Amino acid sequence: MRTRNLLTKAGVLGSVSMAFGSMLWSHKKTEPTQTDSGSAPSCKEPHFPYELKLVQVLFRHGARTPLKSIPGIMEAQWVPNLLEPPAHTQINYVVTDLEGGPRPSSPVEDSYRANILTGGTYPGQLTTVGMQQLYELGERLRKRYIQDTAFLNPTFSPTEVYVRSTNIVRTIESAKCLVAGLFYQSQRDMVPILTTEAESEILYPNYHGCRLLKLLSGHRWAESSTLPDIAADLRSIKSALGIAAQQRVDFILIRDDMVARETHGLPCPPVLDSWRNTVERRAVEMIYHIYEPSKRENLQLCVGPLLHVLMGNIEDKLQDTTSEPNRKLFLYSAHDTTLIPCLMALGIFDMRWPPYASDITLELHQHRQTKEAFVKVSYIGQDQLVPGCSGVYCPLQEFKQALSNYSLTFELYESLCNRTKGVAEP
8 A cells, every 4th residue: 555655664654553532522731740940840850750752743834825815805915025934944955755756746735826815925825924933833842852851963864853744835834944943954964854645645634535534524514614503603794794695605714814814914804803703613613513523433534544653653662663763753744634633533622723833742751760651742832631641641551542543554544435335424
């Protein structure tokens, strides 16, 4: 199977599938033990019982131009100078496929470039603001893993750091900016950013590559706007904005344009001021309905292979079976539609839309004396208590069990994706 082979050669495929718990919607946060300075204890403190072994960061791209503009309202001017890259975000990098070959074609990016926003830029493009956001995320990671703990070398090394992105310009550029902030542009080698063709992408729910996922979830996008409370509010906001009743608009589109404008200081229709909280709430309710975590198979097909990869990286590190024994950091540049189902699968989704440059970080620790393995999960810098785990430092077996409902091997994923005969949405 091509996807499995490519990931195995890239050194990111593990041998053990991940696990998952039943307490899906508990998202209690716990605070780590605090020092006098108010921060979590450093991993290099002499009495700290855990040794950091591996870090994996799954992050959303930075601020961007909207995917679509709200039709028929005051247009924002998305001019090219909003996309100028700051000098401090520049690094030497190359984009390849998972085997190091030429970058695949990108039908998603091609679809963006078939349209031009008012002002002259394409939809879905990373802006200067977004580049800075990812640079600052890199700086936050630098503080924790270079300055505070000396876990990483202060100069980028491809044997130590693996970078993968979806094959879309904004995520590739986001990865570049994060690396620039993490290493302050210090590199001896070219930074390889690995990606894959759209059909085999696992860094977002792949409706085009998985027929069963399309069957189970595709119509739920349209259905989500017809849920009674959402539909009533949608009629009201369309009327308030002067949008024709027959015009195809939903809360996710409205939110996308609204947040993009606000982030870049561009004007929004004044009427949106009183609707902002409703737009946020209804957009989240729509995406919740689309992914529907109570339907196990749907969420499995959204993020199962990605969860398997993350767990496989942990197993490979512990068993010393990785092709890159010095690897300490995996970076995955992705989307809000990646983070939301991952947060749902982890049982820590807080019913808030992940902001630009938000991240889920998995740390693998080993007890210095017992050698027992623990996984610590954080979201936007805050430690999380995963349901089914006995603590923030979650024993590995508990973590695997907590994920078992949603992780899928590539063989099982491909088998399920092709199993469409006689399957209907209940």
